[in-house]
Each structure stands twice: as structure tokens, then as C-alpha cells.
Amino acid sequence: MKARPAVSFFILGLALTPAGAQQRGEATPAAMAACGPSSASFDVKSDKSQQPAPQVPPGKVLVYLFENIARAPLSGALVRVGVDGQWVGATLNETYLTFLVDPGIHHLCVRAQGAAPSLAEDGIALRRLNAQPGKTYYFRAQVLRSEGSGITLLDTVDEDQAQFLLQTSARAISHPK
Numbered sequence: 001m002k003a004r005p006a007v008s009f010f011i012l013g014l015a016l017t018p019a020g021a022q023q024r025g026e027a028t029p030a031a032m033a034a035c036g037p038s039s040a041s042f043d044v045k046s047d048k049s050q051q052p053a054p055q056v057p058p059g060k061v062l063v064y065l066f067e068n069i070a071r072a073p074l075s076g077a078l079v080r081v082g083v084d085g086q087w088v089g090a091t092l093n094e095t096y097l098t099f100l101v102d103p104g105i106h107h108l109c110v111r112a113q114g115a116a117p118s119l120a121e122d123g124i125a126l127r128r129l130n131a132q133p134g135k136t137y138y139f140r141a142q143v144l145r146s147e148g149s150g151i152t153l154l155d156t157v158d159e160d161q162a163q164f165l166l167q168t169s170a171r172a173i174s175h176p177k
Contacts, residue, residue, distance in 0.1 A: 059103070063137045067091035091141065097171070108127045108154065111152065
């Protein structure tokens with residue numbers, strides 16, 4: 001019986017490791033596997049025009065991710081957003097993005113772009129999403145930095161707060177560099 005948990009843990013670690021990292025023989029901690037490649041970077045612009053709710057194709061689940069800036073001497077916090085080992089976009093300064101996922105378990109990651117290696121643990125926030133068909137999910141990323149250290153948070157947001165954030169945030173339009 002003792003071998004079963006060890007085998008389960010090993011299988012979980014493989015399942016969460018991005019395929020590219022496995023093919024290259026790189027070791028990726030299972031928790032970090034939700035993020036995309038650390039070398040990826042994005043350019044982000046904001047679109048302040050009112051956007052209609054995205055159309056959700058049958059069999060897909062809609063996810064919103066808002067970035068909030070703590071009212072501190074922080075500006076320009078670009079946050080990359082990853083799902084299951086692939087970056088899906090980025091946010092910047094009170095913006096949001098939307099993306100689609102299939103129903104099921106997914107692993108979300110947010111990481112401040114350009115976070116120094118010494119901030120690697122604090123610059124990343126992870127969250128598991130059990131996406132149910134027909135539902136919409138809302139998350140908020142917050143980056144808090146002060147004098148060379150930082151914390152990134154990723155929390156769920158209820159629909160009422162999400163509606164407020166939609167009214168007060170611009171849509172992020174991001175492109176890989």
C-alpha cells in the first residue's frame with residue numbers, strides 16, 4: 001500500500017509537466033507546470049471600449065481574469081496568464097482578459113513578466129479550476145511589490161464583483177513578443 005501514493009504522486013508530476021519540457025528532458029516542478037515558458041514575454045495594450053460578452057462555443061467554458069493594482073507606488077505590472085502549461089495572454093494595469101477552456105480540471109498560473117529569479121516563488125500564483133459546462137469563472141490577479149520583493153495573488157471573484165470590475169477595467173489585448 002505504501003507504493004501506491006508514491007506512484008500516484010509520480011504520475012501527477014508527469015501529468016502536470018508541460019510536454020515541451022518533458023521532450024527536452026527538463027525538470028519542471030509540478031506546481032510550476034501550469035505556467036508557460038519562463039522566457040516568453042508579451043506586449044499589452046488596453047481597449048477601453050465597451051465589449052459585448054464573448055460568445056461561448058458549445059462544449060467550452062469562459063474564464064475572465066482581471067488584474068488589479070494595489071494602490072501603491074506600483075505601475076506597469078504586466079502579468080502573464082497561463083493554463084495547463086501554455087500562456088494564453090497577459091494583462092497590464094487594471095485590465096482583464098478572457099479565454100476559453102474545455103470542461104474539466106485545469107491549472108491556472110499568473111506570473112509578473114520580468115520577475116527576478118529571486119522572486120520566482122512570490123512572483124507566481126497558481127489555482128486549480130474544475131470547469132463545469134455552461135458556467136463562467138472569474139479570477140483576479142494582484143501584484144504587490146515593495147523594495148525588491150513581491151507577492152502575486154490569484155483569487156476567485158464572485159459575479160457581482162466581476163460585473164463591477166468589467167465596468168472599471170479595460171480589456172487587455174496581448175501579443176507575444
